[in-house]
Each structure stands twice: as C-alpha cells, then as structure tokens.
Amino acid sequence: DEACESHLGSLWMSGPRYRVQLQKATAGQLVMFEGAQEMLSAGSGLIAWPISRRLESKSLCKFGSLARELSMLSATSSALRVALEPLRPAELPRLQRALRQCALVYPALRVVVEENGEHAILGTGELFLDCVLHDVRASAHERADESTRAKSSTLNSSSSLELRVSDPCVLFRETVASRSHSSASAATANLSGSLKFISEPLDATLIAAFERGEFHMLGAKTHFSIDGDQSDEAAKAKAQSRLRREFGWDILAARSVWAFGPDPTHGSNCLLDDVLPGTGKKDRAELSRNSIVQGFLWAAREGPLCDEPLRGVLTKMTDIELADDGLAQSASQLVPAARRGVHGAILAAAPRLMEPVFRVHVVLAPEHVKVVGALLARRRGYITEQQAIAGTPLVHVRAALPVLDSFGFETDARLATRGVASVAQILDHWQIIPGDPLDENHVLRPLEPAPPSALARDCLLKTRRRKGLGEVIAARRFADDLVG
Known part of the structure; x- marks a missing residue:
C-alpha cells in the first residue's frame, strides 16, 4: 500500500578516490544512484519496475516479505x-x-x-x-x-x-499489573451507543513475539504471506494454532484478534473482540470494526497516565450497544468512545509505568570490578555476569542499568578506573518502575530525590508537567461507568 514509483538517474560505483559511472548493476553490488530522495525512508527497498505478469505475484510477495523484515530491523524502541x-x-x-x-x-x-x-x-x-x-x-x-x-x-x-x-x-511506556476489576463503559457523544472494555497484562514471551511481528497477519485483512506460497487463511490458521499451543489461548480468543497497536505490524498491545457470538451485537461489532480499531490505536499511542505508548496490554471489547441510525455508527462517534473505553479499562487494571533498561558491557581490569559495581549500585544498576577474557588480563562485565540513571555513567566509570574501563550501552528491555503512579499519599519535595516507593509517582508528575497536562487523573474522564 505504501509503494510508489520513481525514475532513477545515473548509477555510480564508489572507489577509493573517484566515482565510476555504470550503465547497469548486478545482484550483490553496492552502488550509488541519483533520484528518489524524497521517496526513500528508513527501511525502504527498491525493486525493478515494471515486472512481467508471470512473476508479478511471486515477486511482490517476496518483496513485501523483505520490506517487512527491513521494517522490523528499523523498529528499535527509542529510549x-x-x-x-x-x-x-x-x-x-x-x-x-x-x-x-x-x-x-x-x-x-x-x-x-x-x-x-x-x-x-x-x-x-x-x-x-x-x-x-x-x-x-x-x-x-x-x-x-x-x-x-x-x-x-x-x-x-x-x-x-x-x-x-x-x-x-x-521515554516511558504504560502497562497494567493485573486484570481490570470491572469493565469500563464509554458512551458515544450523542449518547446513542456505548462500548465496554476490560484489560489485562500479556505474557512477556508473547509480547516479544508480537514486537517481532510474528502474529501481524491476525489483525490484518490483507498481507504478504510468510513463506511466499501460503494463502492468507493458511497463515492465519498457523498463527492461531501457535497461540493455542504455546500460549494457552482458547480457540475463540485466537480467532478474535482485531488489531495490534500502536504499530499495526509489530505492536505489543492486542485488541480482541470478546462479544458473545450468536447475538446481533456480534454483527454490529463487525460492522463498526474499523472505527473501534482506530480508537484502540489512538489509545495505544497515548496512554491514560502521561500520554506515553502502551506496552503489553491485552484489551477485550466485551459488549457493544448501538442505535440503528447511521449517525451512531459513524467514526466521529465510535473512535473517541473506543479510546475512552480502553483508557478506562487500563485505569481499572492497576496501571504502571515502564522504563527502558540498558545492557551495559564493561571491559576493565579485575581490580576495578568492585568500583564499577559500586557505581552501578548507586544508579539502581547491578552486575549480571562477569567473565575473564581469555589471553588477556581483562574482565568482561555485563550489567543492567536503567536509562533514567545512566547519564554520565561512562564518564564516571572512566574516571574511577583512570581510563581503563571501556563501556558500551545497548537498549535491552523494559521494566516496571517501582511504586504506584496513582498513589497520592507520597509527598514529593522539590530538589530532593524521590524514595524508591515513590519513583513511579515522581516520573508521572514530571512527565505530565513537561507535556502541559494536569496532575490529577480522573477515571470519570475516560469512562462513564465502571461496571462490576
């Protein structure tokens, strides 16, 4: 859907001192070209056009699979x-x-x-x-x-x-720690319909599979198949079978996946249609699917705590009530209602903030390991592995360090070890920040570090102030009623 056609200019081969102009390029050759600068983006690919009709379907299928893999490589989470x-x-x-x-x-x-x-x-x-x-x-x-x-x-x-x-x-992420204690009901603006949602956390292994895009075909109506020769239905059946076999999902839940968010291909949040079949509500939900999915994607991009993206949240739509008139089923009514309903379900499921964590690699002398360990401990970090490098008097230390406390760590490590330590930091995973971000009993004083139990509350308030949001989060703003 995002493909576009463009004419390339001259081809060049880069040399040590000069550029050599080429008439054509073969597979595996690194070249420079002119043109298409405005159309290229990170992770994009090029394919010769036009192609013969005999090879059109197979070539486009392979090209789509390759483009999806490139987009996965460029989909690294930002910290x-x-x-x-x-x-x-x-x-x-x-x-x-x-x-x-x-x-x-x-x-x-x-x-x-x-x-x-x-x-x-x-x-x-x-x-x-x-x-x-x-x-x-x-x-x-x-x-x-x-x-x-x-x-x-x-x-x-x-x-x-x-x-x-x-x-x-x-940058933070928003998630939930438990299942919603009640369903959240959100009415449309003209009060002619309502939607009900519940939320619960996803398994960490399933979150990683969602982020790798292994189940993207479940929420898409059209896609490129995995192996190039499988039909859409065969690929969906294979993914549904894997959900039941590896993650314990039932048949109805595996068949009811509507969307992933905030990214449609490798989002870590999932929307399910949990409306009971055999009723007219199921048909109404299917007719309003596009609008509800748009509301879910909006809610996944901007969470209810501090407008940060969601991560690891499974949202189920349990009920839908719509009038027969066309205005009640319009996108202008359903999209905001779906967003408010998803946010209300998250607030009823013990919402939490998540922070990024670096995987730190430090190469240093053995006598400096304790010094680096003390530096990590003061920054809420810890050493996970220590291994001697064969043939050298050095030690390779692996550690985990929250990004929030990582500023200046490399400089401090070099100063403490007199320039011996070599530090590399790689974004590794996300973890829940200690404390309840909605606990108003914590007293936070300016210019003083927050205690560990109030760290989530401190991050929430500072982020909302930076974005110009109010400090009070009212559940009534996101859901009209919490039904037990």
Missing part, C-alpha cells in the same frame, strides 16, 4: 527524546532537510513533529543522539549556499546551522 529548533527561525527549512537526510542514514532514528510545530528526535541512547546532532549540523553546513560559505570561514558563521537543543528526556 531518549531531544527537542530542537533553529536559533534563527528562517533556517527551519535547512533543519528539516538535514533531519530527512539523517533519517535515511540512521535506521533507528525517529523524527517527530509535535502539534505545536516542535521538532524532536528519538533515539536509543545518549551517544546515538550526540552523533545525530553532529550530523544534522554537518549536513546543514555542507548544504549552505556557496556564496555565503565563501564570505565566512568559521563554523559558527552565518553558513552554519545553530540549534537550540533541550535536555534529553527518557
């Missing part, structure tokens, strides 16, 4: 966010061009434009964002006008792009 804007507003087009170029070079980079026009970049770590910001400035500087560049000889001249960059912010 940090930095907002930026040009110091001179007239240079905003230069910033946008530089961000588009960097998005092609860094597959894990996400460029977001907020509703207020603010540009933000999302990445996997502190070093990653530093490299992106350096390349943004360098790319804009290289594309500066030749006449302007000739008049200025320093990087801080009018030809360079001066940016105003915010402090890095850690």
Whole structure:
C-alpha cells in the first residue's frame, strides 16, 4: 500500500578516490544512484519496475516479505527524546532537510513533529543522539549556499546551522499489573451507543513475539504471506494454532484478534473482540470494526497516565450497544468512545509505568570490578555476569542499568578506573518502575530525590508537567461507568 514509483538517474560505483559511472548493476553490488530522495525512508527497498505478469505475484510477495523484515530491523524502541529548533527561525527549512537526510542514514532514528510545530528526535541512547546532532549540523553546513560559505570561514558563521537543543528526556511506556476489576463503559457523544472494555497484562514471551511481528497477519485483512506460497487463511490458521499451543489461548480468543497497536505490524498491545457470538451485537461489532480499531490505536499511542505508548496490554471489547441510525455508527462517534473505553479499562487494571533498561558491557581490569559495581549500585544498576577474557588480563562485565540513571555513567566509570574501563550501552528491555503512579499519599519535595516507593509517582508528575497536562487523573474522564 505504501509503494510508489520513481525514475532513477545515473548509477555510480564508489572507489577509493573517484566515482565510476555504470550503465547497469548486478545482484550483490553496492552502488550509488541519483533520484528518489524524497521517496526513500528508513527501511525502504527498491525493486525493478515494471515486472512481467508471470512473476508479478511471486515477486511482490517476496518483496513485501523483505520490506517487512527491513521494517522490523528499523523498529528499535527509542529510549531518549531531544527537542530542537533553529536559533534563527528562517533556517527551519535547512533543519528539516538535514533531519530527512539523517533519517535515511540512521535506521533507528525517529523524527517527530509535535502539534505545536516542535521538532524532536528519538533515539536509543545518549551517544546515538550526540552523533545525530553532529550530523544534522554537518549536513546543514555542507548544504549552505556557496556564496555565503565563501564570505565566512568559521563554523559558527552565518553558513552554519545553530540549534537550540533541550535536555534529553527518557521515554516511558504504560502497562497494567493485573486484570481490570470491572469493565469500563464509554458512551458515544450523542449518547446513542456505548462500548465496554476490560484489560489485562500479556505474557512477556508473547509480547516479544508480537514486537517481532510474528502474529501481524491476525489483525490484518490483507498481507504478504510468510513463506511466499501460503494463502492468507493458511497463515492465519498457523498463527492461531501457535497461540493455542504455546500460549494457552482458547480457540475463540485466537480467532478474535482485531488489531495490534500502536504499530499495526509489530505492536505489543492486542485488541480482541470478546462479544458473545450468536447475538446481533456480534454483527454490529463487525460492522463498526474499523472505527473501534482506530480508537484502540489512538489509545495505544497515548496512554491514560502521561500520554506515553502502551506496552503489553491485552484489551477485550466485551459488549457493544448501538442505535440503528447511521449517525451512531459513524467514526466521529465510535473512535473517541473506543479510546475512552480502553483508557478506562487500563485505569481499572492497576496501571504502571515502564522504563527502558540498558545492557551495559564493561571491559576493565579485575581490580576495578568492585568500583564499577559500586557505581552501578548507586544508579539502581547491578552486575549480571562477569567473565575473564581469555589471553588477556581483562574482565568482561555485563550489567543492567536503567536509562533514567545512566547519564554520565561512562564518564564516571572512566574516571574511577583512570581510563581503563571501556563501556558500551545497548537498549535491552523494559521494566516496571517501582511504586504506584496513582498513589497520592507520597509527598514529593522539590530538589530532593524521590524514595524508591515513590519513583513511579515522581516520573508521572514530571512527565505530565513537561507535556502541559494536569496532575490529577480522573477515571470519570475516560469512562462513564465502571461496571462490576
């Protein structure tokens, strides 16, 4: 659906000193080409067009499978966010061009434009964002006008792009710790219909499978098959059988998957149609499926706690009441109602905040292991594995460190070990932040670190203040009634 046609210009082969122009390129050859700059994005692929009708179906199927695998590689979860804007507003087009170029070079980079026009970049770590910001400035500087560049000889001249960059912010996820104690009912704006939802947590193994896109065909109406020769129904039957066999789902639940969110292909949240069959409500739910799915995706992108994406939440629609008129079944009525109902079900299921965690690799001398362990302990980190490197006097230490407390860890480790330690940080997993984010009994004082039991509450309030949201979360705002 997202394919587009474009004409390429000249082909070039890169050499040590020169570029050699080519007439054609064969499989496995690395080339440079001109054209299609505006259409390319991270994880995109190219295929010769047109192709013969005899090979059209098979080639498109293989191309779609390859494109989906490339999108999985570029779908790395982001952990940090930095907002930026040009110091001179007239240079905003230069910033946008530089961000588009960097998005092609860094597959894990996400460029977001907020509703207020603010540009933000999302990445996997502190070093990653530093490299992106350096390349943004360098790319804009290289594309500066030749006449302007000739008049200025320093990087801080009018030809360079001066940016105003915010402090890095850690991105969170919202999840649930238990099953909803009651179903959440949300009525439409004209009170001509209502939807009921419940939520519960997903198994960690199933979340990982959802994020890898192994069950994306269950929530899609059309897709490219897994092996290229399987039909849609055969692929769905295989996925449903795996859900029953490996994860203990019943037949009805495996057949009732409507969507994954917030990403339709590898989202970690799932929406089920749990309306009882054999009634007219099942047919009404099927007719309103697209609108309800859109409301669920909206709710999965912006959770009820602090507008952060959901992770590991299974939402079931248990009941639907709609009038016979067409206005009650319109998207303008059902999409907001579905979003409010999903949020209400999450608030009734012990909502929690999740934080990203780095897997830290440190190579150092054995006598410095205790020093690094003490640094990790002060930052809520811990050593998971320690192994001597054969043939060297060094030790390889593996540790887990929350991203929230990882700023400056590499510098501190080098200072504590007098430059011996070599540190690498990789985004590994997500974990629930200690404490209840909705517990208002904790007293948080400014300029003082929050106690471990109130850390989730502290992160919630600071995130809502940064986004301009109120500090009070009212369940009545998201659900009209909580039915026991």
